[in-house]
Amino acid sequence: MSAIVSFRQVTYRIGATDILRDLTFDVESGETLVLLGRSGSGKTTLLRLVNGLVNPTAGTILVEGQATITWDAIRLKRRIGYVIQEGGLFPHFTVGENVGLVPHLEGWPQDRIKARVEGLLDQIGLPPNQFAQRYPRELSGGQRQRVGVARALAADPDILLFDEPFGALDPITRVELQRQFLALRKNFGKTAIFVTHDVREALLLGTRIGLLNHGYLEVLTTPPEFLHSQGQEVQAFLSCLSSGVDA
Amino acid sequence: MPMGLERDLVTLTLEHLFLVATALAVACAVAVPTGILLTRREALRRWVVALTNVMQTVPSLALFGFLIPLPLLGGIGKHTAIIALVLYALLPILQNTLAGIMGVDRAVRASAIAMGMTGRQLLWMVELPLASRTILTGIRVATVITVGTATIAAAIGGGGLGVFIFRGLASVDTTQILAGAVPAALMALLADKGLSWVERRFLPR
Numbered sequence: 001m002s003a004i005v006s007f008r009q010v011t012y013r014i015g016a017t018d019i020l021r022d023l024t025f026d027v028e029s030g031e032t033l034v035l036l037g038r039s040g041s042g043k044t045t046l047l048r049l050v051n052g053l054v055n056p057t058a059g060t061i062l063v064e065g066q067a068t069i070t071w072d073a074i075r076l077k078r079r080i081g082y083v084i085q086e087g088g089l090f091p092h093f094t095v096g097e098n099v100g101l102v103p104h105l106e107g108w109p110q111d112r113i114k115a116r117v118e119g120l121l122d123q124i125g126l127p128p129n130q131f132a133q134r135y136p137r138e139l140s141g142g143q144r145q146r147v148g149v150a151r152a153l154a155a156d157p158d159i160l161l162f163d164e165p166f167g168a169l170d171p172i173t174r175v176e177l178q179r180q181f182l183a184l185r186k187n188f189g190k191t192a193i194f195v196t197h198d199v200r201e202a203l204l205l206g207t208r209i210g211l212l213n214h215g216y217l218e219v220l221t222t223p224p225e226f227l228h229s230q231g232q233e234v235q236a237f238l239s240c241l242s243s244g245v246d247a
Numbered sequence: 248m249p250m251g252l253e254r255d256l257v258t259l260t261l262e263h264l265f266l267v268a269t270a271l272a273v274a275c276a277v278a279v280p281t282g283i284l285l286t287r288r289e290a291l292r293r294w295v296v297a298l299t300n301v302m303q304t305v306p307s308l309a310l311f312g313f314l315i316p317l318p319l320l321g322g323i324g325k326h327t328a329i330i331a332l333v334l335y336a337l338l339p340i341l342q343n344t345l346a347g348i349m350g351v352d353r354a355v356r357a358s359a360i361a362m363g364m365t366g367r368q369l370l371w372m373v374e375l376p377l378a379s380r381t382i383l384t385g386i387r388v389a390t391v392i393t394v395g396t397a398t399i400a401a402a403i404g405g406g407g408l409g410v411f412i413f414r415g416l417a418s419v420d421t422t423q424i425l426a427g428a429v430p431a432a433l434m435a436l437l438a439d440k441g442l443s444w445v446e447r448r449f450l451p452r
Contacts, residue, residue, distance in 0.1 A: 051361065053361060074363045074365055075363070076363075077360070077361060077362065077363035078362070078363035082358065082361040082362065084354060084357065084358055084361070085354075086354055087358075088354040088355055088357060088358030088361075089355075089358075090355060090358075090359070090372075090373060091352075091355065091377070091451075092376050092377055092451035101362055102362055102363065105363060105364065105368065151362075
């Protein structure tokens with residue numbers, strides 16, 4: 001295994017507030033690292049540091065061995081797939097145009113884009129002859145989220161970032177998409193960094209779980225070991241599992 | 248009808264159209280790019296919006312009057328009238344350009360940037376298409392205002408349908424007043440309908 005993303009003493013500060021403090025860790029090629037934390041723990045900021053949406057106040061983030069600040073900002077973003085909550089689809093683009101966006105920006109020929117879009121829509125269970133010409137508003141929340149995933153995969157990036165992608169979905173759709181996520185991971189073998197505040201989701205999807213608490217990475221370990229980890233914040237999350245109240 | 252009224256009607260309507268079309272073209276050419284620029288410059292935005300707001304509150308007859316003594320810009324005739332009309336048309340177009348672009352869903356803009364769109368691509372592929380309806384509404388409002396206000400252009404020798412109205416007022420001739428007012432109203436109505444058709448036919452969502 002080799003590191004595809006590395007954080008080296010990374011701090012991110014807004015004004016006098018440390019959002020992230022002195023983070024050092026590696027993301028291995030092919031793994032799914034789930035970042036777990038409460039709202040405001042800094043997990044979304046961490047994701048945004050990876051594709052250069054924001055730059056660190058101190059420290060270095062290496063993507064494929066190269067510091068993010070030395071990457072061409074546009075190139076870096078197009079090489080990394082990004083999925084956000086509610087999909088963030090373009091309302092004036094059809095499903096097909098949404099999925100084909102990055103290939104289009106990258107100047108792929110039309111027929112290659114079309115083939116790619118159709119292949120992806122098939123894979124996420126939205127038959128292209130039914131869905132490619134629809135607009136996002138004509139889809140359900142779960143379908144929109146799948147289109148968001150297909151769009152992130154379109155230019156075949158090695159790294160995918162997921163920012164609470166399933167947070168706004170009903171529980172049944174969420175479980176459905178989580179299963180699909182596991183299937184996609186098996187088929188594509190991509191590296192994924194996945195942000196969530198749902199400890200069940202973290203245990204289900206992660207090959208490793210990183211727990212963020214007020215900008216610190218408290219724990220970084222595999223799901224089985226996470227269940228036996230010590231510390232207040234870990235216990236706080238684990239107690240969600242046994243509370244009988246759905247997270 | 249008095250002799251020559253029909254011929255005048257055609258000439259003056261065309262003149263009126265010319266005033267309105269020129270003023271709107273200039274106003275769009277100034278207000279839309281300025282609006283776009285201002286979405287990227289917050290401090291400047293407040294000043295410019297305040298200034299155009301003030302412009303709008305100056306009574307139109309007074310504004311035409313103010314412009315006459317100005318060197319280069321002012322004087323008697325069409326160009327002075329057009330400048331005044333442009334000043335009035337700026338605000339609704341500018342405001343709607345700002346509102347349209349700044350009203351684009353944050354998640355949509357965020358994902359455009361995260362997908363690796365350049366600033367220019369973000370503007371042309373996302374912000375302008377999504378703001379286009381709001382911008383066009385601003386242009387519609389400006390059009391209706393301009394068609395009406397352009398009748399005052401006659402007061403400073405700008406011509407147009409206002410010539411009938413002022414002539415009618417001076418000679419207490421209702422026919423003349425109507426000859427100016429009715430075509431102007433029709434023009435405003437038609438322009439409004441036409442632009443709303445464009446909106447339905449060509450713009451997204």
